[in-house]
Amino acid sequence: MGLKRDVSLLKGARYRGQGPMLTFILHRIGGLGMVLFVSIHILSSFVGGDLGILLNDIYMNWGFQLFVFFCALFHAVNGLRITLLDLWPRLMAHQREAIWIEWAVFLPIYALAALVIVRTALVS
Amino acid sequence: MAARSNTLPLRKRGLNFEMLMWLFTRLTALAMYALVLFSIIGALVMGARTQMNLADVLRWGFMPNSTHIQSSNVPDLAPWSTTFWRVTGSLLLLVAASHGVHGFVVVLDDYISSHRGRTVVRWLSILFMVPMMIIGVYVIWTS
DSSP: OOOOOOOOHHHHHTOOOHHHHHHHHHHHHHHHHHHHHHHHHHHHHHHOHHHHHHHHHHHHSHHHHHHHHHHHHHHHHHHHHHHHHHHSGGGGGGHHHHHHHHHHHHHHHHHHHHHHHHHHHHHO | OOOOOOOOOHHHHOOOHHHHHHHHHHHHHHHHHHHHHHHHHHHHHHHGGGTOOHHHHHHHHHSOOGGGGTTSSOSOOGGGSSHHHHHHHHHHHHHHHHHHHHHHHHHHHTTOOSHHHHHHHHHHHHHHHHHHHHHHHHHHHHO
């Protein structure tokens, strides 16, 4: 039983879902990013050797750290919002307010971590 | 607007495997929060006397494995590589891996609509997840 849809990628990209749609997209990117990161990280620590060192060098790169921390933190904060609203469905009426709170939690933490990551990269 | 939810009662919704996995995803999210906070508290207790760096505390929190603080200024790795922390780390790995692989399947379901394709995705995800879990647990217990 497959779902029949007739929406092109371009049309899908122009869909204006506003704030909730943005969190949906970022949640997916974050989740897939972490699956990729954790899988390669486990394999590289298992294999070790030159390949492991090469992969660890990629992880220690500040650009990659900014990306992975964005994935992890956004997925965690957004996931907590989804969990709380799903387990207490009466709160779902306040979804947009919850998303504003979510950004208010996410942005200061991410900004502080990004500052530390970039400053550490610039010093060393 | 009255705050009324549009959710169906459980008996009308049906209780199938996908519904259980939906609940599983939410509950494992809470479990991961608990495990990460638990590990962070552990790192604060064990690292307090050594003036441990906050970045190292958080790296330990996301995965309590002693190799994650190997190159930090923690002098003695022995209290960090006990059976207790290996069990905590293994739990976090298993919970996170099952949550992550199920999420991967949910994402792919949005792009693969045939019944056959979805079955293939499910088998491939299991074939991918089980060896990764075994390798991950092996790395935790041998490092």
